[in-house]
Amino acid sequence: MRLVSLLCVGLLSLQVSCGQTNKEVVIGFVEGLSGPFANIGEVALRHLHLEVDAVNRRGNLPDGIRMKVIPFDNKTNPQEALLVFRSALDAGVDYVFQGNSSSVAIALTGAIAKHNRRNPEHPVLFMNYAALDPALTNEHCEKSHFRFDADVNMKMAALTEYIAVRKDIDSVYLINQDYSYGHAVSAAARSMLEVKRPNLRIVGDDLHPIGRVKDFSPYIAKIKASGAQAIVTGNWGSDLTLLIKSARQMGVDVDFFTFNVGMTGGVTTIGESGVERVHQVTNWHANINEATQENAKLYRVKYPDVFEDAYYGSIRRAVRMLEKAMIESGTHNPEVVGRALRDMEFADDAGLVSMRADNHQLLLPLFVSKLVKIAGKNDLVDIENTGLGFETLAEIPAEKTRMTTTCQFD
Incomplete structure (x- = not known):
């Protein structure tokens, strides 16, 4: 017994106890928590805490390790993020979670890769849950970066397949934020619509400053004057809700095709005027199946006093795949865990997903859905107590979202 006690004392000096380690896996949430997109960052942080708490309750990580989240405010600015x-x-920090702003993600990807080359004894992995610029898994790809949402090209391919069969629409207007992600959305929409609907007219293509436009009425006036029957936008946060608000106030009766309208405040802002007119392409929404509905309800139970509902299926997916990688590899070491993430398959609530080894882009099913009244549809969950929710129009299988890549890891 004395020998065992002495062994325990020795192990404690290395921060290890008999049967349990004191080591924590530290997740750095590097996101905009102030400024125009602060509310979006706060929502994402709540999603992350929900999933990390679940991991710690399950207690399945190697050697009793627990996850800990530390938030860092990057002000949605690349320089501040560095x-x-x-x-x-x-x-x-062992793992960085970030997703709101591709320009921030590109800066972090480079910084993390440089850190890992200089400090191999303390590697860090980047868990990207929402930065969608295709460059992150192409020309800016790094072994330390993993994306858990579909990129712009994957989402636009799905969305334009649906627009192509909408023969009642013969003109669209593109409006996006003026940074790398918005440019990618505009370019993808143009190139894909030209192929899939060559007779469809693109009657406008505007880029606006990100997070700085308080009144979108001049843009909406241009859209109204163009005669466009639909708006295609990748806008998110206040840039989306204010755009929608201006369109409603100015009586612009068009279809919206979006990536992010289910995000905080979007449905509340547009209200019933968006029923049957507002569409989104997403990796997750509450009404895909019973499992997604259950996760949406769990979010409401966890956070009964907040305005928003569950949105970031990609955060849940990233945390649970990270948990699985740690369990399978028997360690929390990011370099080893990264190898376990490559080629990993995971049964998500919305379907089977898999991580590509060649560029660390997750392949996952995508869903085109429209805003509907849920009254009389007992199988649907609403958003933000509006009586409105999303109903799936089309599902694109994971393998069909695969895109060619130029990624070449060093």
């Missing part, structure tokens, strides 16, 4: 990444390293 500064707070240094603070995250000082705090011992």
Whole structure:
């Protein structure tokens, strides 16, 4: 017994106890928590806490390790993100979660890769849950970066398949945020619609400053004057809700085709005027099946006093795949866990997903859905107590979302 006690004392000096380690897996949430997109960052942080708490309750990580989340405010700014990444390293972060802004994600991807080359004894992995610029899994790809949402091209391919069969629409207007992601949305929409509906007219293509437009009425006036029958936008956050609000106030009766209208405030802003007119392409929404509905209800139970509902299926997916990789590899070491993530398959609530080894882009089913009244549809869950929810129009199987890649890992 004395020998066992002495062994325990020795192990404790290495921060390890008999039967359990004191080591925590530190997740740095490097996101915009102030400024125009603060509410979106706060929503994502709540999603992350929900999933991390579930991992810790299950208690299945190697050696009793627990996950810990530390938030860092990057102000949705690439330069600020690089500064707070240094603070995250000082705090011992092992994994970085970020998703709101591809320009921030590109900056972090480069910084994390450089850190890993210089500090192989303390590698860090980047868990990207929503930054969708295709460059992140092409020319800017790095082994330390993994994306858990579909990129712009994957989503636009799905959305334009649906637009192509809408013969009642013969003109569209593109409006997007003026940074890498918005440029990618515009370029993808143009190139894909030209192939799938060569007779469809693109009557406008505007880019606006990200997070700085308070009044979209001048843009909406241009859209109204163009005679467009539909708006295609990748806008998110206040840039989407204010765009929708201006369109409603100015009586612009068009279809919206979006990536992010199910995000906080979108449905509440547009209200019943968007019924049957507002569409989205997403990796997740509450009404895909019983499992997604159950997860939506769990979010409401966890956060009964907040305005928004569950949205980030990609955060749940990222945390649970990270948990699985740690369990399968028997360690929390990011380099080893990264190897386990490559080629991983995972049964998500919305379907089977798999991580590509050649560029670390997740292949996952995508869903085109429209906004509907849920009254009389007992199988649907509403959003933000509006009596409105999304109903699936089309499902695109995961393998059909695969795109060619130029990624070449060093």
